[in-house]
Amino acid sequence: VLDADSPHTSPRAANGKPHSALPPQARERLQKCLMSNILFRALSTEALEVVYDAMFERSYQSGDSIIRQHDEGDNFYVIDSGICNVFVESEDHPEPMMMTNLGPGSSFGELALMYGTPRAATVKAATDVNVWGLDRDTFRRILLRQTIRKRRMYEDFLKHVPLFEHLTDYERLTIADALEPCSFKDQDVAIKEGSYGDSFYVIVSGTMKVTQSHNGTQMELNVLGQKDFVGEMSLMFNQPCVATVTAMGPVQCVKLDRNSFIQLLGPLEEILTRNMKTYASVPKES
Structure with a gap:
């Protein structure tokens, strides 16, 4: 050869x-x-x-x-x-x-x-x-x-996102190649409970609330801010989203579409799987 x-x-x-x-x-x-x-x-x-x-x-x-x-x-x-x-x-x-x-x-x-x-x-x-x-x-x-333009734009940000901090520089750069910017206005729904998600989001600025339907009412589970992420569960397991994520004021994010997320999942899978435990104790609608 x-x-x-x-x-x-x-x-x-x-x-x-x-x-x-x-x-x-x-x-x-x-x-x-x-x-x-x-x-x-x-x-x-x-x-x-x-x-x-x-x-x-x-x-x-x-x-x-x-x-x-x-x-x-x-x-x-x-x-x-x-x-x-x-x-x-x-x-x-x-x-x-x-x-x-x-x-x-x-x-x-x-x-x-x-x-x-x-x-x-x-x-x-x-x-x-x-x-x-x-x-x-x-x-x-x-x-x-x-x-180079895209990697410079996101490299420093990704270093300070806890999800990515244990990755190698090369793995972070590969993720930077795939990121796309997106924005939400106040009350825009990024992820809707029961739907099949098509993107994984990391918040760059602003806050988003996570709610879940329980006995006919919306229960607030969490408020997410800069460097938090959402949307991974639906993409990892090809299942409906378990909660609704709504913008609280203007929000800037970066996202990975479904194909990019699956392609890059390897280095992140263990970390993301650990985060699933956050949802394990949440009561489901009867």
Whole structure:
């Protein structure tokens, strides 16, 4: 298997620019893969066409290294099929420690391209893996400005949200990529009891009250403020919302839609599951 960051892994036309002559079925797979990845969802149709034409396909066997920590990075990757493991070595842990695993639609390799630094981790194929690669020049031209702007906007805020404080910097940055701002006016209902939620919210400013129907009346359970979050239960278990969440005056939030939340759930699942206990003692309507 070729070294993934070798210059020979990105086909180039005579003008030096990457190109791909993908058959229709392969292009359809690529489009589906990119639309499941957070970084590409906000791109214009024209920008996506440039990306489609620049991307190239590579396959790896279980155990192969796709990128190696400390190497120079030339390409960015999106997983089409299979599972990859991410390993990091440090002064405290010279033996590489597995930090997480990545599945279809997940991406890696952007940090070295964004900041011109060596690879921050090693990514190995845990199963047979198929990936789509994008060269440094196209990544920087199409995705760099958008990605850096969004990460700078939310990085400091996320560090101070208790839910995210134990995540790695990379995990927080990945969440920042997916966040979208939203706002509510006084008495706007963000989440309605009994409905199926479609978003997970973190409050940036303002307050929201949480109420639940009990014997025909609305019982106030809690008042939420900055850095609190709501909406996780319905998304985690695909069940109706157990309470209504209403704005108390103007409220600014950031949100993850259902697809992004499920894609990013791994690092947060244990923390979110612990928070379910908050609801365990609440009396249900008879």
